[in-house]
Amino acid sequence: MPDAAALPPWHQIVLDTFKQNDIRLIPYVPDNVLRPLIEGVHADPFFHAFTCAREEEALGIAAGAWMGGLRSMVLMQTSGFATLANVIASLAVPAQIPVLMMVSERGTLGEFNQGQALVARTMRPVMDALAMEHHTITRLDETGFIVDRTIRQAVATQAPATLILSPLLTGGKAQP
Amino acid sequence: MSAIQNQPVSRDQAKVMRRADLTRRLVARLKHEEAVIGGIGFSNFDLFGAGHRAQNFYMLGSMGLAVPIALGVALAQKQRRVFALEGDGSLLMQLGALGTVATQRPTNLCIVVLDNGAYQITGGQMAASGAGTDLIAIARASGLAQSAWAADETAFEEMVDRALTEDGPFVIGCRIDNARPEKQTPRDPSRIRDDFMRGLGVKK
Structure with a gap:
């Protein structure tokens, strides 16, 4: 693994890894922790980034784009993932569409919002119940490897996957 | 759509048409491998009933998508015209998507709203669209200016022809009956997805 002190910030590593894997479409529901990544993809003409009203809408767009030959990454926060069990179970998994999701993790390591703390506990059990690949990124020096390999495996196995960005990586949101 | 200005109709004035017949009329006008996404339930059953095409995607779950x-x-294949067939109950579930379409302005997208005012597949319970909610007015207010009710079958075909030749996005509202579909789509989602990707030329 590379020396963390010499590495760019997490959002730059993520953006570069998206590019290396030809991820161009970024439908998202905004999140404060994801802001530097969101601003990065908006500023780079390689990407087409836009907000959606709901996370499941963003998943539908990503599914359609995949079938049309365009790769996406859907960005959201933990509470947004809680709205997705049905669309993952009824569209992405049975149709074998490798929808890729990136979730900024709320509800742990200093959460101040009770609702976020509760809904966060549903996230990994839902992913496990759907037998969906998911990885939690905690370290800067592992970020590029995990993002790259997760995208590759999702595409190769035609299966959805989720990347969870831990507060250990991003700093999270410790203040209201 | 200029046809809209010539034939302004409200939802109440629009003729109640046969869903299966309208779907066949749409499919008959598709000559350039246009993509069609059939929404959950009768919308995709009738699309299948109109004759399978490799460019059809039949959505078996994920209501509203x-x-x-x-x-x-439409964003992935900007040269191809893309149609969405969506029921009124389904669209009510995902109204925010109209705003997203309006901000993205895909010129190659046409949404056909099949409105019978009810959740037909679950027993015909009334939807808000059956009690005065006007989905075409909502589409317009969402920023989709080229949205209109089809007065009758002839107007529907004219509007489809415009969606095939002019810059969209378009929304065509159709009052429809509550008939049972003639056929059911085979429930094999991975095959449906694979056929569709081959039909779009993404897979060989």
């Missing part, structure tokens, strides 16, 4: 899926296809 025919429009987002169609938007994704």
Whole structure:
């Protein structure tokens, strides 16, 4: 693994890894922790980034784009993932569409919002119940490897996957 | 759509048409491998009933996502015209998608709203659209200026022809009956997806 002190910030590593894997479409529901990544993809003409009203809408767009030959990454926060069990179970998994999701993790390591703390506990059990690949990124020096390999495996196995960005990586949101 | 200005109709004035017949009329006008996303339930059953095409995607679950899926296809393949067939109950579930389509402005996208004012497949319970909610007015207010009710079958065909030749996005509202579909789509989602990707030339 590379020396963390010499590495760019997490959002730059993520953006570069998206590019290396030809991820161009970024439908998202905004999140404060994801802001530097969101601003990065908006500023780079390689990407087409836009907000959606709901996370499941963003998943539908990503599914359609995949079938049309365009790769996406859907960005959201933990509470947004809680709205997705049905669309993952009824569209992405049975149709074998490798929808890729990136979730900024709320509800742990200093959460101040009770609702976020509760809904966060549903996230990994839902992913496990759907037998969906998911990885939690905690370290800067592992970020590029995990993002790259997760995208590759999702595409190769035609299966959805989720990347969870831990507060250990991003700093999270410790203040209201 | 200039046809709209010539034939302004409200939802109440629009003729109640046969869903299966309208779907066949749409499919008959598709000559250039246009993509069609059939929404959950009778919308995709009638699309299958109109004759399978490799460019059809039949959405078996994920109610409300025919429009987002169609938007994704339209963004990925800007040279191809893309149609979404969506029921009124389904669209009510995902109204925010109209705003997303309006901000993305895909010129190659046409949304066909099949409105019988009810959740037909579950027993015909009334939807808000059956009690005065006007989905075409909502589409216009969402920023989709080229949205209109089809007065009758002839107007529907004219509007489809415009959606095939002029810059969209378009929304065509159709009052429809509550008939049972003639056929059911085979429930094999991975095959449906694979056929569709081959039909779009993404897989060989």
